[in-house]
């Protein structure tokens with residue numbers, strides 16, 4: 184039986200991208216190869232909010248995710264990768280994860296809900312465990328999965344094969360596999376050469392539908408997105424492109440959501456909202 188370190192497992196509405204509005208189970212794995220400390224910061228500056236909260240946590244531990252403060256800058260899911268919060272993420276056997284999913288599904292079985300495997304970076308270390316999870320008999324009715332990834336992790340040959348098999352098993356279900364790739368632009372604080380890896384993302388299109396989602400706030404960010412789009416298209420990427428506003432909290436999101444929607448319209452690209460911010464204030468577990 185495989186195990187996965189689970190930062191969060193909850194039921195909500197997908198707030199972003201292709202499945203916006205679809206009732207979804209979110210499985211948030213622990214661990215990420217990035218920190219994204221540049222989000223919401225002036226260019227060239229890095230947020231220290233996650234590290235500051237880690238110092239507080241060391242002195243006065245937050246007992247659960249629900250107690251953790253939200254941040255206005257940097258990665259809004261910092262506790263899913265920051266090593267100082269790792270004890271809040273239990274290592275769970277896949278059968279335990281499946282049982283918990285059944286408990287929180289409205290009808291105690293899969294119907295029209297979709298599964299979002301997110302992070303952290305969900306393709307970083309857990310690819311070997313997903314086949315056990317997806318092949319569990321109680322997961323047989325699942326029709327749609329999205330991996331929310333930063334697009335830097337290659338699929339192992341074994342995992343790739345298991346995903347192709349998953350899609351065609353129970354073929355009457357018309358299963359759909361999606362990679363929602365939030366490629367990190369310089370405004371994230373990550374380095375271009377480590378974040379923009381078109382050949383990795385093109386490989387996702389061999390097993391499912393992939394789309395790119397660029398988080399931006401300004402025209403300068405969009406200029407970076409255009410360079411990235413050109414690199415992905417040159418490599419052969421065929422999927423849709425979404426622009427999504429920076430902002431894990433309403434005060435930041437509402438500053439730039441309309442401007443980003445207008446940039447998307449001007450350039451004929453898709454706009455992705457982040458419905459979890461206006462609907463649920465982006466609290467943990469939403």
Ligand code: SF4
Pocket residue numbers: 215216217218219258259260261264302303304333
């Ligand atoms: S890639 Fe995603 S989870 Fe990882 S640090 Fe960046 S925003 Fe956070």
